[in-house]
Amino acid sequence: MVAPSPERHLLNHSLAMALFSWNLHVFQPALALRRLGLYRPATLGERPEAGAPRGGGPDLSLRHAQPVLLPGEPEGYESVRAFDDVAHLYEAVVRPFSDPIVDETVALMRPYLAPSARILDPSAGTGQAAIRLSRLVPEGEVVAADLSRGMLEQAHEGARRAGCGNMAFFQADVARPPAAFAGYFDAIFCCLSF
Template sequence: MSETASGVLAASMWSWAALVSDPVRATRQAARARGEALVVDAAPPTPGGGPLLSRTQRGPRLLDAPTKNDGLVEEFDRLAEAYDFYVRPFSVPLFSEALDMLAPLLTRDARVLDAGCGPGRELRAVARRVPDGEVVGVDLAAGMVVGAHRAAWAAGLDNTAFVQSDVGDLPRDLDGAFDLVYNCLAHHHYPDPAAAAAGIRRCLRPGGHYAIIDPGPEWFVRLASALSLAGDPGWIGFHTPEQFRVLLEGAGFVDVRWYDLLPGFGIALARVPD
């Protein structure tokens, strides 16, 4: 990814946020203030899973051997500190809206997995909502995992843990562990979406949910794909809501739904059968 391409992508994201997304978010916040329930129609497993790794794991768990997809994240390791600067003006309002939408699933004791945590900004926001639970961040880029761990502990969030892993090959000690798995602007980097969906389903409890926060509407996918190909490191491809449905049902999920968030973006939400 060239500096010019990344700059164009960043400028495009910031402009979209300021001119399109932010006004729509203000409208949605006003609707909530009037008492409108703009949340997902879903209920979490009860009780929540509570802490799993954070009580014993005090540092990030890093891989001791290379993986077949390491080449896809080399640029993320190189840009680990700068990446947050590029995406923050765009991702923060998007994820804030997603958090409000996902509120019914974020109980105090929920055990949550961030599947592609990056620098961990979204993970920290979730951790504050689940004080009696836990958020585990997974990313294949070691630089992201180390930086996210450092930032979480600096913020006093000891209900967090971090694991370097390919989302398509998640550690077996995470099987059946989570009430909610989410990713934010990460799914389009997965080299094998089917393997990722199967692995994430394996890590969810019966009745648990998987939330994908990403572009979706076909018009926006067409608009954003060329820019992403040129300026987004590791970009693989976007899915439309229908493609998400086929993917997730193929992995064994049920109740697959698409919820609009901000223009061009939404949540593909699916559930593991009870």
């Protein structure tokens, strides 16, 4: 692994500090106000139709035991390479402020998910949210996708260690998803996509 340049290191540090600051000064106070009943958002967007989707059960996770990787670096990959460089550190930096966001989102999704649902996490990073989601759909599957090969390899290893067999991993660009993804999923989870 090549050490990041001083400029890249400063940029990575600045991003982490900005996210910590946002969590401390915006997100955590909003959660506290909501718990006290002093804050209720006007809307969370359009709710799905009542009742959980039937779900298609596992398929891609049965056909792909190993991550499905792109044959080479796609055009523009240099902007993603920084995530490859920090994949082994990413969880320690991001998880303190991402866990509460994931908690909130999972709580909102839970009533709409059948045990056999298929969920896509198109910006899975190191896979911690996807692993949590896989436990909500024990008869379904979660497909963790990320353009960063390093992040995807960390996600696959984390799922293996957690014993999550109902997951598949695809190196993919969220703007150009694989054809196999079309019409396949019951739900999409996307959090902190950079």
